[in-house]
Amino acid sequence: MLNSSLCEMLGIEYPVFQGGMAWIADGKLAAAVSNGGGLGIIAAGNAEAAYVREQIRAAKSLTDKPFGVNIMLLSPYADEVAAVAAEEKVAVVTTGAGNPSKYMEMWKQAGIKVIPVVASTALARLMERLGASAVIAEGGESGGHIGELATIVLVPQIVDVVSIPVIAAGGIADGRGVAAAFMLGACGVQVGTRFLAAEECSIHPNYKEKIVKAKDLCTMVTGRRLGHPVRALRTNFQREYLKAEYSQISDEELEAMGAGSLRKAVVDGNNDEGCFLAGQSAAMVKKIQPAAEIVRELCEEAEPLLKGAAKWVR
Numbered sequence: 001m002l003n004s005s006l007c008e009m010l011g012i013e014y015p016v017f018q019g020g021m022a023w024i025a026d027g028k029l030a031a032a033v034s035n036g037g038g039l040g041i042i043a044a045g046n047a048e049a050a051y052v053r054e055q056i057r058a059a060k061s062l063t064d065k066p067f068g069v070n071i072m073l074l075s076p077y078a079d080e081v082a083a084v085a086a087e088e089k090v091a092v093v094t095t096g097a098g099n100p101s102k103y104m105e106m107w108k109q110a111g112i113k114v115i116p117v118v119a120s121t122a123l124a125r126l127m128e129r130l131g132a133s134a135v136i137a138e139g140g141e142s143g144g145h146i147g148e149l150a151t152i153v154l155v156p157q158i159v160d161v162v163s164i165p166v167i168a169a170g171g172i173a174d175g176r177g178v179a180a181a182f183m184l185g186a187c188g189v190q191v192g193t194r195f196l197a198a199e200e201c202s203i204h205p206n207y208k209e210k211i212v213k214a215k216d217l218c219t220m221v222t223g224r225r226l227g228h229p230v231r232a233l234r235t236n237f238q239r240e241y242l243k244a245e246y247s248q249i250s251d252e253e254l255e256a257m258g259a260g261s262l263r264k265a266v267v268d269g270n271n272d273e274g275c276f277l278a279g280q281s282a283a284m285v286k287k288i289q290p291a292a293e294i295v296r297e298l299c300e301e302a303e304p305l306l307k308g309a310a311k312w313v314r
């Protein structure tokens with residue numbers, strides 16, 4: 001059975017995290033992943049503290065297993081949500097889209113394991129120094145907000161500069177990706193896009209359908225002009241947004257154009273104005289299935305690949 005130090009550290013069965021996808025990863029999805037032996041993660045996204053507390057309590061009512069909360073550091077509510085995670089003493093906090101230094105002491109005092117997403121070696125080093133339990137090295141194949149480097153170059157570089165466990169993310173949607181991540185030196189994976197097609201994922205059916213039907217070239221990156229590149233499915237809306245980025249319109253108008261687009265995708269399934277965040281692995285997601293089955297398949301497919309790697313060596 002696929003196993004690593006991460007399983008022991010967190011008290012989980014499989015070294016698989018479910019990505020903290022804003023607007024998407026709620027208490028129900030997180031509990032389903034944790035009940036399946038992985039680590040479910042509730043996304044705070046841009047939500048207010050009360051919503052996050054509610055989702056944490058929902059997850060607690062659905063599972064006795066450990067789960068995490070992801071704090072999106074660009075959120076206007078990041079301070080409040082960070083405090084809620086500490087008060088509720090969740091097992092794990094992951095962070096994204098920034099540097100969580102100012103919260104680290106508070107979380108550690110609450111006995112929380114802090115596992116930041118890093119997109120550079122500098123931030124990885126700093127996080128280890130400030131007491132992170134592990135780091136997630138997320139490459140630009142991911143959906144949502146992305147860094148510069150691809151997973152295959154980011155993971156080994158992070159592995160080389162820290163001695164805490166490294167979790168690979170970005171582009172991993174089947175056992176081959178899991179095995180490759182371990183070969184790069186990771187001891188766990190974080191998977192987002194594949195869990196969009198989990199039965200327990202409450203996104204609009206239009207969103208799930210788009211993921212299951214996605215082909216290899218179906219994602220694109222927008223948002224570079226405002227300094228926050230995001231990967232999403234290539235829709236008419238995303239194409240129009242990209243065009244607007246290269247036009248004369250003001251930053252304010254551009255921002256207004258994107259406002260509310262995540263909600264429109266997730267809640268309304270709005271094909272014309274929604275921003276359907278997804279990673280490059282969308283094309284590898286073939287069907288809707290229970291979250292626990294996804295966790296198990298990812299690991300069971302990786303096992304023979306890792307065992308069989310000896311065939312390449314004479």
Ligand code: TUI
Nearest residue numbers: 022096097098099117118119123138144145146147228
């Ligand atoms: O955070 C994510 N993915 C996200 S956040 C999000 S919500 C959003 N919506 C619109 C615009 C922006 C955000 C949707 N998807 N992934 C984790 C991640 N973190 N990827 C890259 C980074 C990152 C980048 C730079 C982490 C740290 C960092 O360092 C900044 C610094 O200050 O050192």
